[in-house]
Amino acid sequence: MRRLVVLALLVLPVLPLGAPSAQAAPRTWHVGPSRALTTPSAAAAVARDGDTVLIDAGTYAGDVATWTQDDLTLRGAGGRAHLAADGQSAQGKAIWVIAGDRTTVDRIEFSGAAVPDQNGAGIRLEGDGLTVSRSSFHDNQEGILTGALPDSDVVIRRSRFVGNGAGDGYSHNLYVGAVRSLSVTGSLFAGAVVGHELKSRAARTTIVGNLFDDGTATASYSIDLPNGGRSLVAGNVIVQGPASENPALIAYGEEGLTGSNQLWVVHNTFVNRRDSGTFVRLTDGAHARLRNNLLVGPGDLTDGAASSRGDRRVGLDGFRDPAHDDFRLRPDSPAVDRGVRVPPRWRPRWEYAAPAGLRRRPLVGRPDLGAYELR
Template sequence: MRILSTLLLVSAAITASAFAQSAPAPFTLAENGRGFASLADAIGAIGDGKGTVIVAPGTYRQCAVQNGGEVTIKAATPGSAIFDGTICEEKAALVLRGRATMVDGLIFQNLRVPDGNGSGIRLEKGNLSVSNSLFRNSEEGILTGEDRGATVQIDKSTFRHLGRCDRDLDCAHGIYIGRVARLSVTRSRFDQGDGGHYLKSRAAQVDIRDNSFDDSGGHLTNYMIDLSNGASGQIVGNDMVQGKDKDNWSAFITVAPEGRENDSSALVIEGNKAGFVPGVERSSTFVANFTDDVVRIGQNQLAPSMKIKDRR
């Protein structure tokens, strides 16, 4: 019996070892099938080249920094890969300073840092494309620095329970885009904000189209769209609902409230729908313009109590 027990233990150990060796790694390079235990190591293996990291389903308490190259980080199954609560460099789950990054199908949640800007993604350099992703329960969804040649594209993504204006710190926002060449936000949803603006941008050109801004569950929020220094481009086909619990309900869209750096005379705002939750009726302004640029405001469907525009 003692010999049999020993043989069974040895057999079990061999089986467990074989299973561990054959178990797929959570992060795999699509180009060569090489697996890694951490996202940081997978991105590091791409280096200054070009590659795609496939992320297996799971919840990951890890973060990564990209220092070069062109990297795609893609969930094997959209919505099944969650980056939860772990921050690199006291900035974000992903800190990006390569040539370009594409993020597809990931979830970022529960991200906070001492300076109040804990983000799913912090873009410091290069181009960024985000699709089919969810940012929730954090101080900020996406935050970028200044790269005046860069483009940021966001499509089919959700930004929920983001933003803050507390602790005597500068506010955080659902998305805060710094001085880049172009921003595109399409077919995305913003809701249940916890402070700040839903979308704040200093980009020179914007394409903000076919999105939903649902502030009905928001708390101490401000503007739906803040073009801090003005912009050309378009804001078209968006649905906007302002909730009851506002820190600033005076406007839905602002143009250059922090100083004119970009010409907004070619900015087109049309085909949008804007109103209030049931039981709320305010004299909010749809477009508050802080410049003398004549913004092209076309036909929009607005609540009766709203003003179309004003000069501030």
């Protein structure tokens, strides 16, 4: 036995002294005006797969970058790092073009992206997998824009998308192409310029515990799911403004159904401030399950094939402060204890908490209608 061990040791390769290991350990890079790397683009030039880039809070005007590495974490340090496009773009596309896979972006602010093609984005995603948290996208032609990436999962948490859009109707606060999945929670979508607040072509779309509010902007749909897909819209406050250029709040399948056709719209608070509209617009061949939604303002619940249970039209007097988008229930609200049972997999487990956050939705006895459970 001892002889076999010695022979095995003799055939092992011997690395020369000082030779690099097969895979270097991940590194952390610090970026800021007083650092060796003064801009995020400088870090993009030296980072390797798996590295973390910490960007000091402050404004980085005109600094744009392309990130090609996989498994990167890009995070604001000591506050939010603001990337103001200031007339610049990476590859004529975005402030950041992310071509690597499985990228995490945290506490970064993107503003002012504009390109001749009218789709300048805060982030253009070209790799598989993106997680964005605690970040802000405002006054860009697109907030985030992705291509058709069938193996990509996009996750948005606790972020803000405000005033994005080029005004052409083809650019939006958030535009996710044909990816594998999109999940959006605890986020604010407001004031899209002509385009939609959120547009998703994902095979699976999950939108839970968010606030959508057009304000006085000319936004179109609050949520557009143009190719259908397996979709859950639950626990959201969705407010269509009086200047909205399209009377529907949610649209499903308007550009042709592809793949799965399954839509659950559950425990949302819908508010229509136009003089007419449709809360859930469905294309021919689509079918939706609508449960425990509150409807405020004029308009039809749906114009297509749907089963509806527990959906109820109410006035504004049952909410705490609707003028300031506080649609939590008052104790005397007719929505209290009026909900029907919803299968656990389609129930919202989160509620939106202003300005961009989440809190657990309690489950005690019979559920309340709408986006909030009375506490």
